[in-house]
Amino acid sequence: MRPRSAASLGRLAALAAGERLFHAYILEGGRGTDKLRAAEAFAKAVHCTGEGPRPCGGCLSCRKAEHGNHEDILYLTRDGNSIGVKQVEDLQLRLRGKPFASARIIAIVDEAERMTPQSQNKLLKTIEEPCGNNIILLLTVNAALLLKTIQSRCILLRLTAAPDAASxxxxxxxxxxxxxxxxxxxxxxxxxxxxxxxxxxxxxxxxxxxxxxxxxxxxxxxxxxxxxxxxxxxxxxxxxxxxxxxxxxxxxxxxxxxxxxxx
Ligand SMILES: [Zn+2]
Known part of the structure:
Protein backbone atom coordinates (compact mmCIF):
# COMPACT_ATOMS: atom_id res chain seq x y z
CA MET A 1 0.00 0.00 0.00
CA ARG A 2 1.15 3.52 -0.71
CA PRO A 3 2.08 5.65 2.28
CA ARG A 4 -0.87 6.60 4.36
CA SER A 5 -1.52 10.20 4.98
CA ALA A 6 -3.85 11.76 7.44
CA ALA A 7 -6.19 13.92 5.45
CA SER A 8 -8.38 16.72 6.51
CA LEU A 9 -10.68 18.79 4.42
CA GLY A 10 -7.94 21.38 4.27
CA ARG A 11 -5.37 18.95 3.00
CA LEU A 12 -7.72 17.68 0.34
CA ALA A 13 -8.36 21.22 -0.80
CA ALA A 14 -4.61 21.82 -1.00
CA LEU A 15 -4.26 18.66 -3.04
CA ALA A 16 -6.99 19.80 -5.37
CA ALA A 17 -5.25 23.12 -5.88
CA GLY A 18 -1.98 21.42 -6.80
CA GLU A 19 -0.89 20.53 -10.29
CA ARG A 20 -0.09 16.89 -9.89
CA LEU A 21 -3.09 14.76 -9.19
CA PHE A 22 -3.20 10.99 -9.04
CA HIS A 23 -5.97 9.19 -10.89
CA ALA A 24 -7.35 7.12 -8.03
CA TYR A 25 -7.76 7.84 -4.35
CA ILE A 26 -9.33 5.97 -1.49
CA LEU A 27 -10.94 8.31 1.00
CA GLU A 28 -11.20 6.40 4.20
CA GLY A 29 -12.97 7.64 7.29
CA GLY A 30 -15.24 6.37 10.01
CA ARG A 31 -18.88 7.21 10.31
CA GLY A 32 -17.93 10.35 12.20
CA THR A 33 -16.42 11.82 9.03
CA ASP A 34 -18.24 13.33 6.10
CA LYS A 35 -16.44 11.65 3.24
CA LEU A 36 -18.99 12.66 0.67
CA ARG A 37 -18.68 16.33 1.57
CA ALA A 38 -14.89 16.04 1.43
CA ALA A 39 -15.04 14.35 -1.98
CA GLU A 40 -17.41 16.96 -3.32
CA ALA A 41 -15.26 19.81 -2.03
CA PHE A 42 -12.28 18.19 -3.70
CA ALA A 43 -14.10 17.77 -7.02
CA LYS A 44 -15.35 21.32 -6.87
CA ALA A 45 -11.85 22.68 -6.26
CA VAL A 46 -10.36 20.64 -9.08
CA HIS A 47 -13.00 21.81 -11.54
CA CYS A 48 -13.00 25.45 -10.42
CA THR A 49 -12.11 27.89 -13.19
CA GLY A 50 -12.06 31.00 -11.01
CA GLU A 51 -9.09 33.14 -10.08
CA GLY A 52 -7.30 32.90 -6.76
CA PRO A 53 -7.84 30.19 -4.16
CA ARG A 54 -9.95 27.29 -5.33
CA PRO A 55 -12.80 26.60 -5.08
CA CYS A 56 -13.76 30.22 -5.68
CA GLY A 57 -17.43 29.49 -5.18
CA GLY A 58 -18.43 31.99 -7.84
CA CYS A 59 -17.53 30.52 -11.22
CA LEU A 60 -20.03 28.59 -13.29
CA SER A 61 -18.29 25.32 -12.48
CA CYS A 62 -18.43 25.98 -8.73
CA ARG A 63 -22.07 26.92 -8.89
CA LYS A 64 -22.93 23.78 -10.82
CA ALA A 65 -20.97 21.68 -8.33
CA GLU A 66 -22.82 23.33 -5.46
CA HIS A 67 -26.15 22.51 -7.04
CA GLY A 68 -25.11 18.94 -7.62
CA ASN A 69 -25.48 19.19 -11.38
CA HIS A 70 -21.92 19.41 -12.63
CA GLU A 71 -21.71 17.26 -15.78
CA ASP A 72 -18.22 16.08 -14.98
CA ILE A 73 -18.83 14.93 -11.43
CA LEU A 74 -20.28 11.46 -11.52
CA TYR A 75 -21.66 9.48 -8.63
CA LEU A 76 -21.76 5.77 -8.17
CA THR A 77 -23.95 4.71 -5.27
CA ARG A 78 -25.37 1.42 -4.24
CA ASP A 79 -28.44 -0.02 -5.81
CA GLY A 80 -30.12 -1.93 -3.00
CA ASN A 81 -27.38 -3.43 -0.88
CA SER A 82 -24.53 -3.40 -3.32
CA ILE A 83 -22.88 -1.75 -6.28
CA GLY A 84 -23.20 -4.17 -9.17
CA VAL A 85 -21.12 -4.89 -12.25
CA LYS A 86 -23.61 -3.22 -14.57
CA GLN A 87 -23.36 0.02 -12.61
CA VAL A 88 -19.58 -0.06 -12.86
CA GLU A 89 -19.81 -0.73 -16.60
CA ASP A 90 -22.09 2.29 -17.05
CA LEU A 91 -19.59 4.43 -15.19
CA GLN A 92 -16.73 3.13 -17.31
CA LEU A 93 -18.62 3.99 -20.44
CA ARG A 94 -18.91 7.59 -19.23
CA LEU A 95 -15.26 7.68 -18.22
CA ARG A 96 -14.20 6.58 -21.69
CA GLY A 97 -16.07 9.53 -23.17
CA LYS A 98 -14.89 13.13 -23.09
CA PRO A 99 -15.64 15.43 -20.20
CA PHE A 100 -18.39 17.91 -21.06
CA ALA A 101 -17.28 21.10 -19.41
CA SER A 102 -13.83 20.60 -17.93
CA ALA A 103 -10.50 18.88 -18.37
CA ARG A 104 -11.47 15.70 -16.61
CA ILE A 105 -14.25 13.64 -15.14
CA ILE A 106 -14.29 12.98 -11.42
CA ALA A 107 -16.13 9.86 -10.33
CA ILE A 108 -17.18 9.57 -6.71
CA VAL A 109 -17.92 6.04 -5.55
CA ASP A 110 -19.78 6.30 -2.27
CA GLU A 111 -19.64 3.32 0.11
CA ALA A 112 -17.08 1.68 -2.16
CA GLU A 113 -17.00 -1.36 0.10
CA ARG A 114 -20.48 -2.11 -1.24
CA MET A 115 -18.97 -3.02 -4.60
CA THR A 116 -19.16 -6.75 -5.08
CA PRO A 117 -15.78 -8.44 -5.72
CA GLN A 118 -16.82 -8.71 -9.38
CA SER A 119 -17.58 -5.00 -9.50
CA GLN A 120 -14.25 -4.21 -7.93
CA ASN A 121 -12.41 -6.38 -10.42
CA LYS A 122 -14.26 -4.64 -13.21
CA LEU A 123 -13.35 -1.19 -11.86
CA LEU A 124 -9.77 -2.32 -11.35
CA LYS A 125 -9.27 -2.27 -15.13
CA THR A 126 -10.04 1.45 -15.19
CA ILE A 127 -7.81 2.12 -12.22
CA GLU A 128 -4.97 0.22 -13.89
CA GLU A 129 -5.44 1.93 -17.22
CA PRO A 130 -6.91 5.33 -16.48
CA CYS A 131 -8.80 7.17 -19.21
CA GLY A 132 -7.62 10.71 -19.79
CA ASN A 133 -7.08 12.83 -16.72
CA ASN A 134 -10.06 11.34 -14.96
CA ILE A 135 -10.01 10.84 -11.23
CA ILE A 136 -11.76 8.14 -9.26
CA LEU A 137 -12.50 8.69 -5.58
CA LEU A 138 -13.43 5.60 -3.60
CA LEU A 139 -15.15 6.49 -0.34
CA THR A 140 -15.12 3.87 2.36
CA VAL A 141 -15.32 3.38 6.11
CA ASN A 142 -12.43 1.00 5.79
CA ALA A 143 -9.97 0.55 2.94
CA ALA A 144 -9.25 -2.99 4.13
CA LEU A 145 -12.72 -3.95 2.95
CA LEU A 146 -11.63 -3.35 -0.64
CA LEU A 147 -9.70 -5.86 -2.73
CA LYS A 148 -5.96 -5.66 -2.11
CA THR A 149 -5.39 -5.08 -5.81
CA ILE A 150 -7.55 -1.96 -5.58
CA GLN A 151 -5.88 -0.80 -2.37
CA SER A 152 -2.43 -1.12 -3.87
CA ARG A 153 -3.27 0.98 -6.91
CA CYS A 154 -4.86 3.90 -5.12
CA ILE A 155 -3.48 6.59 -2.88
CA LEU A 156 -5.04 6.22 0.53
CA LEU A 157 -6.20 9.36 2.24
CA ARG A 158 -7.57 8.97 5.68
CA LEU A 159 -10.09 11.50 6.83
CA THR A 160 -9.75 12.17 10.50
CA ALA A 161 -12.99 12.08 12.40
CA ALA A 162 -14.36 15.04 14.26
CA PRO A 163 -11.98 15.63 17.18
CA ASP A 164 -14.34 14.25 19.79
CA ALA A 165 -15.23 11.11 17.89
CA ALA A 166 -12.14 8.96 17.64
CA SER A 167 -10.04 10.70 20.23
ZN1 LIG B 1 -14.85 28.35 -8.97
Missing amino acids: GAFAELAADFAEKLAGGGAYHELSRLVGTVTERDAADAFLDALTLRLRDALIAADGAARADILRLIDCAGEAGRGLGLGLNVKYAIKTMILKMLGG
Missing part, protein backbone atom coordinates in the same frame (compact mmCIF):
# COMPACT_ATOMS: atom_id res chain seq x y z
CA GLY A 168 -9.98 11.01 23.99
CA ALA A 169 -12.23 8.70 25.92
CA PHE A 170 -13.24 6.55 22.97
CA ALA A 171 -9.68 6.10 21.76
CA GLU A 172 -8.74 4.94 25.24
CA LEU A 173 -11.70 2.62 25.43
CA ALA A 174 -10.89 1.22 22.00
CA ALA A 175 -7.27 0.68 23.02
CA ASP A 176 -8.35 -1.19 26.17
CA PHE A 177 -10.81 -3.23 24.20
CA ALA A 178 -8.28 -4.16 21.49
CA GLU A 179 -5.74 -5.09 24.13
CA LYS A 180 -8.17 -7.34 25.99
CA LEU A 181 -9.24 -8.89 22.73
CA ALA A 182 -5.65 -9.65 21.73
CA GLY A 183 -4.98 -11.03 25.21
CA GLY A 184 -7.79 -13.57 24.91
CA GLY A 185 -10.31 -11.67 27.03
CA ALA A 186 -13.57 -13.44 27.77
CA TYR A 187 -16.95 -12.26 26.56
CA HIS A 188 -18.15 -10.93 29.92
CA GLU A 189 -14.91 -9.00 30.34
CA LEU A 190 -15.16 -7.29 26.97
CA SER A 191 -18.84 -6.72 27.39
CA ARG A 192 -18.37 -5.09 30.79
CA LEU A 193 -15.64 -2.86 29.40
CA VAL A 194 -17.96 -1.33 26.81
CA GLY A 195 -20.99 -1.39 29.12
CA THR A 196 -21.13 2.41 29.13
CA VAL A 197 -21.57 2.53 25.37
CA THR A 198 -25.34 2.58 25.14
CA GLU A 199 -26.06 5.55 22.90
CA ARG A 200 -25.92 5.45 19.14
CA ASP A 201 -23.42 8.33 18.82
CA ALA A 202 -21.16 6.83 21.45
CA ALA A 203 -21.30 3.47 19.71
CA ASP A 204 -20.39 5.08 16.39
CA ALA A 205 -17.46 6.89 17.98
CA PHE A 206 -16.31 3.74 19.74
CA LEU A 207 -16.47 1.67 16.54
CA ASP A 208 -14.59 4.37 14.64
CA ALA A 209 -11.89 4.47 17.27
CA LEU A 210 -11.70 0.68 17.37
CA THR A 211 -11.40 0.45 13.60
CA LEU A 212 -8.59 3.01 13.59
CA ARG A 213 -6.86 1.06 16.34
CA LEU A 214 -7.18 -2.24 14.48
CA ARG A 215 -5.98 -0.67 11.25
CA ASP A 216 -2.88 0.56 13.01
CA ALA A 217 -2.28 -2.96 14.27
CA LEU A 218 -2.80 -4.27 10.75
CA ILE A 219 0.18 -2.36 9.44
CA ALA A 220 2.56 -4.14 11.78
CA ALA A 221 0.97 -7.57 11.34
CA ASP A 222 1.58 -10.27 8.79
CA GLY A 223 0.30 -13.69 7.79
CA ALA A 224 -2.28 -15.23 10.08
CA ALA A 225 -2.29 -12.25 12.44
CA ARG A 226 -3.18 -10.01 9.52
CA ALA A 227 -6.04 -12.23 8.45
CA ASP A 228 -7.40 -12.22 11.97
CA ILE A 229 -7.20 -8.44 12.33
CA LEU A 230 -8.98 -8.05 8.99
CA ARG A 231 -11.68 -10.32 10.34
CA LEU A 232 -12.00 -8.16 13.47
CA ILE A 233 -12.21 -5.02 11.34
CA ASP A 234 -14.95 -6.72 9.38
CA CYS A 235 -16.84 -7.47 12.60
CA ALA A 236 -16.59 -3.81 13.65
CA GLY A 237 -17.72 -2.72 10.19
CA GLU A 238 -20.68 -5.04 10.32
CA ALA A 239 -21.69 -3.68 13.73
CA GLY A 240 -21.45 -0.16 12.32
CA ARG A 241 -23.65 -1.06 9.39
CA GLY A 242 -26.10 -2.65 11.82
CA LEU A 243 -26.28 0.59 13.76
CA GLY A 244 -26.80 2.43 10.50
CA LEU A 245 -29.78 0.21 9.84
CA GLY A 246 -31.22 1.06 13.23
CA LEU A 247 -30.11 -1.99 15.17
CA ASN A 248 -30.27 -1.70 18.95
CA VAL A 249 -26.90 -0.50 20.26
CA LYS A 250 -26.46 -3.13 22.98
CA TYR A 251 -27.46 -5.89 20.61
CA ALA A 252 -25.09 -4.68 17.88
CA ILE A 253 -22.13 -4.48 20.26
CA LYS A 254 -22.93 -7.81 21.87
CA THR A 255 -23.19 -9.51 18.48
CA MET A 256 -19.92 -7.94 17.43
CA ILE A 257 -18.06 -9.24 20.50
CA LEU A 258 -19.47 -12.74 20.03
CA LYS A 259 -18.42 -12.74 16.38
CA MET A 260 -14.98 -11.42 17.21
CA LEU A 261 -14.49 -14.17 19.77
CA GLY A 262 -15.96 -16.83 17.54
CA GLY A 263 -13.31 -16.57 14.80
Whole structure:
Protein backbone atom coordinates (compact mmCIF):
# COMPACT_ATOMS: atom_id res chain seq x y z
CA MET A 1 0.00 0.00 0.00
CA ARG A 2 1.15 3.52 -0.71
CA PRO A 3 2.08 5.65 2.28
CA ARG A 4 -0.87 6.60 4.36
CA SER A 5 -1.52 10.20 4.98
CA ALA A 6 -3.85 11.76 7.44
CA ALA A 7 -6.19 13.92 5.45
CA SER A 8 -8.38 16.72 6.51
CA LEU A 9 -10.68 18.79 4.42
CA GLY A 10 -7.94 21.38 4.27
CA ARG A 11 -5.37 18.95 3.00
CA LEU A 12 -7.72 17.68 0.34
CA ALA A 13 -8.36 21.22 -0.80
CA ALA A 14 -4.61 21.82 -1.00
CA LEU A 15 -4.26 18.66 -3.04
CA ALA A 16 -6.99 19.80 -5.37
CA ALA A 17 -5.25 23.12 -5.88
CA GLY A 18 -1.98 21.42 -6.80
CA GLU A 19 -0.89 20.53 -10.29
CA ARG A 20 -0.09 16.89 -9.89
CA LEU A 21 -3.09 14.76 -9.19
CA PHE A 22 -3.20 10.99 -9.04
CA HIS A 23 -5.97 9.19 -10.89
CA ALA A 24 -7.35 7.12 -8.03
CA TYR A 25 -7.76 7.84 -4.35
CA ILE A 26 -9.33 5.97 -1.49
CA LEU A 27 -10.94 8.31 1.00
CA GLU A 28 -11.20 6.40 4.20
CA GLY A 29 -12.97 7.64 7.29
CA GLY A 30 -15.24 6.37 10.01
CA ARG A 31 -18.88 7.21 10.31
CA GLY A 32 -17.93 10.35 12.20
CA THR A 33 -16.42 11.82 9.03
CA ASP A 34 -18.24 13.33 6.10
CA LYS A 35 -16.44 11.65 3.24
CA LEU A 36 -18.99 12.66 0.67
CA ARG A 37 -18.68 16.33 1.57
CA ALA A 38 -14.89 16.04 1.43
CA ALA A 39 -15.04 14.35 -1.98
CA GLU A 40 -17.41 16.96 -3.32
CA ALA A 41 -15.26 19.81 -2.03
CA PHE A 42 -12.28 18.19 -3.70
CA ALA A 43 -14.10 17.77 -7.02
CA LYS A 44 -15.35 21.32 -6.87
CA ALA A 45 -11.85 22.68 -6.26
CA VAL A 46 -10.36 20.64 -9.08
CA HIS A 47 -13.00 21.81 -11.54
CA CYS A 48 -13.00 25.45 -10.42
CA THR A 49 -12.11 27.89 -13.19
CA GLY A 50 -12.06 31.00 -11.01
CA GLU A 51 -9.09 33.14 -10.08
CA GLY A 52 -7.30 32.90 -6.76
CA PRO A 53 -7.84 30.19 -4.16
CA ARG A 54 -9.95 27.29 -5.33
CA PRO A 55 -12.80 26.60 -5.08
CA CYS A 56 -13.76 30.22 -5.68
CA GLY A 57 -17.43 29.49 -5.18
CA GLY A 58 -18.43 31.99 -7.84
CA CYS A 59 -17.53 30.52 -11.22
CA LEU A 60 -20.03 28.59 -13.29
CA SER A 61 -18.29 25.32 -12.48
CA CYS A 62 -18.43 25.98 -8.73
CA ARG A 63 -22.07 26.92 -8.89
CA LYS A 64 -22.93 23.78 -10.82
CA ALA A 65 -20.97 21.68 -8.33
CA GLU A 66 -22.82 23.33 -5.46
CA HIS A 67 -26.15 22.51 -7.04
CA GLY A 68 -25.11 18.94 -7.62
CA ASN A 69 -25.48 19.19 -11.38
CA HIS A 70 -21.92 19.41 -12.63
CA GLU A 71 -21.71 17.26 -15.78
CA ASP A 72 -18.22 16.08 -14.98
CA ILE A 73 -18.83 14.93 -11.43
CA LEU A 74 -20.28 11.46 -11.52
CA TYR A 75 -21.66 9.48 -8.63
CA LEU A 76 -21.76 5.77 -8.17
CA THR A 77 -23.95 4.71 -5.27
CA ARG A 78 -25.37 1.42 -4.24
CA ASP A 79 -28.44 -0.02 -5.81
CA GLY A 80 -30.12 -1.93 -3.00
CA ASN A 81 -27.38 -3.43 -0.88
CA SER A 82 -24.53 -3.40 -3.32
CA ILE A 83 -22.88 -1.75 -6.28
CA GLY A 84 -23.20 -4.17 -9.17
CA VAL A 85 -21.12 -4.89 -12.25
CA LYS A 86 -23.61 -3.22 -14.57
CA GLN A 87 -23.36 0.02 -12.61
CA VAL A 88 -19.58 -0.06 -12.86
CA GLU A 89 -19.81 -0.73 -16.60
CA ASP A 90 -22.09 2.29 -17.05
CA LEU A 91 -19.59 4.43 -15.19
CA GLN A 92 -16.73 3.13 -17.31
CA LEU A 93 -18.62 3.99 -20.44
CA ARG A 94 -18.91 7.59 -19.23
CA LEU A 95 -15.26 7.68 -18.22
CA ARG A 96 -14.20 6.58 -21.69
CA GLY A 97 -16.07 9.53 -23.17
CA LYS A 98 -14.89 13.13 -23.09
CA PRO A 99 -15.64 15.43 -20.20
CA PHE A 100 -18.39 17.91 -21.06
CA ALA A 101 -17.28 21.10 -19.41
CA SER A 102 -13.83 20.60 -17.93
CA ALA A 103 -10.50 18.88 -18.37
CA ARG A 104 -11.47 15.70 -16.61
CA ILE A 105 -14.25 13.64 -15.14
CA ILE A 106 -14.29 12.98 -11.42
CA ALA A 107 -16.13 9.86 -10.33
CA ILE A 108 -17.18 9.57 -6.71
CA VAL A 109 -17.92 6.04 -5.55
CA ASP A 110 -19.78 6.30 -2.27
CA GLU A 111 -19.64 3.32 0.11
CA ALA A 112 -17.08 1.68 -2.16
CA GLU A 113 -17.00 -1.36 0.10
CA ARG A 114 -20.48 -2.11 -1.24
CA MET A 115 -18.97 -3.02 -4.60
CA THR A 116 -19.16 -6.75 -5.08
CA PRO A 117 -15.78 -8.44 -5.72
CA GLN A 118 -16.82 -8.71 -9.38
CA SER A 119 -17.58 -5.00 -9.50
CA GLN A 120 -14.25 -4.21 -7.93
CA ASN A 121 -12.41 -6.38 -10.42
CA LYS A 122 -14.26 -4.64 -13.21
CA LEU A 123 -13.35 -1.19 -11.86
CA LEU A 124 -9.77 -2.32 -11.35
CA LYS A 125 -9.27 -2.27 -15.13
CA THR A 126 -10.04 1.45 -15.19
CA ILE A 127 -7.81 2.12 -12.22
CA GLU A 128 -4.97 0.22 -13.89
CA GLU A 129 -5.44 1.93 -17.22
CA PRO A 130 -6.91 5.33 -16.48
CA CYS A 131 -8.80 7.17 -19.21
CA GLY A 132 -7.62 10.71 -19.79
CA ASN A 133 -7.08 12.83 -16.72
CA ASN A 134 -10.06 11.34 -14.96
CA ILE A 135 -10.01 10.84 -11.23
CA ILE A 136 -11.76 8.14 -9.26
CA LEU A 137 -12.50 8.69 -5.58
CA LEU A 138 -13.43 5.60 -3.60
CA LEU A 139 -15.15 6.49 -0.34
CA THR A 140 -15.12 3.87 2.36
CA VAL A 141 -15.32 3.38 6.11
CA ASN A 142 -12.43 1.00 5.79
CA ALA A 143 -9.97 0.55 2.94
CA ALA A 144 -9.25 -2.99 4.13
CA LEU A 145 -12.72 -3.95 2.95
CA LEU A 146 -11.63 -3.35 -0.64
CA LEU A 147 -9.70 -5.86 -2.73
CA LYS A 148 -5.96 -5.66 -2.11
CA THR A 149 -5.39 -5.08 -5.81
CA ILE A 150 -7.55 -1.96 -5.58
CA GLN A 151 -5.88 -0.80 -2.37
CA SER A 152 -2.43 -1.12 -3.87
CA ARG A 153 -3.27 0.98 -6.91
CA CYS A 154 -4.86 3.90 -5.12
CA ILE A 155 -3.48 6.59 -2.88
CA LEU A 156 -5.04 6.22 0.53
CA LEU A 157 -6.20 9.36 2.24
CA ARG A 158 -7.57 8.97 5.68
CA LEU A 159 -10.09 11.50 6.83
CA THR A 160 -9.75 12.17 10.50
CA ALA A 161 -12.99 12.08 12.40
CA ALA A 162 -14.36 15.04 14.26
CA PRO A 163 -11.98 15.63 17.18
CA ASP A 164 -14.34 14.25 19.79
CA ALA A 165 -15.23 11.11 17.89
CA ALA A 166 -12.14 8.96 17.64
CA SER A 167 -10.04 10.70 20.23
CA GLY A 168 -9.98 11.01 23.99
CA ALA A 169 -12.23 8.70 25.92
CA PHE A 170 -13.24 6.55 22.97
CA ALA A 171 -9.68 6.10 21.76
CA GLU A 172 -8.74 4.94 25.24
CA LEU A 173 -11.70 2.62 25.43
CA ALA A 174 -10.89 1.22 22.00
CA ALA A 175 -7.27 0.68 23.02
CA ASP A 176 -8.35 -1.19 26.17
CA PHE A 177 -10.81 -3.23 24.20
CA ALA A 178 -8.28 -4.16 21.49
CA GLU A 179 -5.74 -5.09 24.13
CA LYS A 180 -8.17 -7.34 25.99
CA LEU A 181 -9.24 -8.89 22.73
CA ALA A 182 -5.65 -9.65 21.73
CA GLY A 183 -4.98 -11.03 25.21
CA GLY A 184 -7.79 -13.57 24.91
CA GLY A 185 -10.31 -11.67 27.03
CA ALA A 186 -13.57 -13.44 27.77
CA TYR A 187 -16.95 -12.26 26.56
CA HIS A 188 -18.15 -10.93 29.92
CA GLU A 189 -14.91 -9.00 30.34
CA LEU A 190 -15.16 -7.29 26.97
CA SER A 191 -18.84 -6.72 27.39
CA ARG A 192 -18.37 -5.09 30.79
CA LEU A 193 -15.64 -2.86 29.40
CA VAL A 194 -17.96 -1.33 26.81
CA GLY A 195 -20.99 -1.39 29.12
CA THR A 196 -21.13 2.41 29.13
CA VAL A 197 -21.57 2.53 25.37
CA THR A 198 -25.34 2.58 25.14
CA GLU A 199 -26.06 5.55 22.90
CA ARG A 200 -25.92 5.45 19.14
CA ASP A 201 -23.42 8.33 18.82
CA ALA A 202 -21.16 6.83 21.45
CA ALA A 203 -21.30 3.47 19.71
CA ASP A 204 -20.39 5.08 16.39
CA ALA A 205 -17.46 6.89 17.98
CA PHE A 206 -16.31 3.74 19.74
CA LEU A 207 -16.47 1.67 16.54
CA ASP A 208 -14.59 4.37 14.64
CA ALA A 209 -11.89 4.47 17.27
CA LEU A 210 -11.70 0.68 17.37
CA THR A 211 -11.40 0.45 13.60
CA LEU A 212 -8.59 3.01 13.59
CA ARG A 213 -6.86 1.06 16.34
CA LEU A 214 -7.18 -2.24 14.48
CA ARG A 215 -5.98 -0.67 11.25
CA ASP A 216 -2.88 0.56 13.01
CA ALA A 217 -2.28 -2.96 14.27
CA LEU A 218 -2.80 -4.27 10.75
CA ILE A 219 0.18 -2.36 9.44
CA ALA A 220 2.56 -4.14 11.78
CA ALA A 221 0.97 -7.57 11.34
CA ASP A 222 1.58 -10.27 8.79
CA GLY A 223 0.30 -13.69 7.79
CA ALA A 224 -2.28 -15.23 10.08
CA ALA A 225 -2.29 -12.25 12.44
CA ARG A 226 -3.18 -10.01 9.52
CA ALA A 227 -6.04 -12.23 8.45
CA ASP A 228 -7.40 -12.22 11.97
CA ILE A 229 -7.20 -8.44 12.33
CA LEU A 230 -8.98 -8.05 8.99
CA ARG A 231 -11.68 -10.32 10.34
CA LEU A 232 -12.00 -8.16 13.47
CA ILE A 233 -12.21 -5.02 11.34
CA ASP A 234 -14.95 -6.72 9.38
CA CYS A 235 -16.84 -7.47 12.60
CA ALA A 236 -16.59 -3.81 13.65
CA GLY A 237 -17.72 -2.72 10.19
CA GLU A 238 -20.68 -5.04 10.32
CA ALA A 239 -21.69 -3.68 13.73
CA GLY A 240 -21.45 -0.16 12.32
CA ARG A 241 -23.65 -1.06 9.39
CA GLY A 242 -26.10 -2.65 11.82
CA LEU A 243 -26.28 0.59 13.76
CA GLY A 244 -26.80 2.43 10.50
CA LEU A 245 -29.78 0.21 9.84
CA GLY A 246 -31.22 1.06 13.23
CA LEU A 247 -30.11 -1.99 15.17
CA ASN A 248 -30.27 -1.70 18.95
CA VAL A 249 -26.90 -0.50 20.26
CA LYS A 250 -26.46 -3.13 22.98
CA TYR A 251 -27.46 -5.89 20.61
CA ALA A 252 -25.09 -4.68 17.88
CA ILE A 253 -22.13 -4.48 20.26
CA LYS A 254 -22.93 -7.81 21.87
CA THR A 255 -23.19 -9.51 18.48
CA MET A 256 -19.92 -7.94 17.43
CA ILE A 257 -18.06 -9.24 20.50
CA LEU A 258 -19.47 -12.74 20.03
CA LYS A 259 -18.42 -12.74 16.38
CA MET A 260 -14.98 -11.42 17.21
CA LEU A 261 -14.49 -14.17 19.77
CA GLY A 262 -15.96 -16.83 17.54
CA GLY A 263 -13.31 -16.57 14.80
ZN1 LIG B 1 -14.85 28.35 -8.97
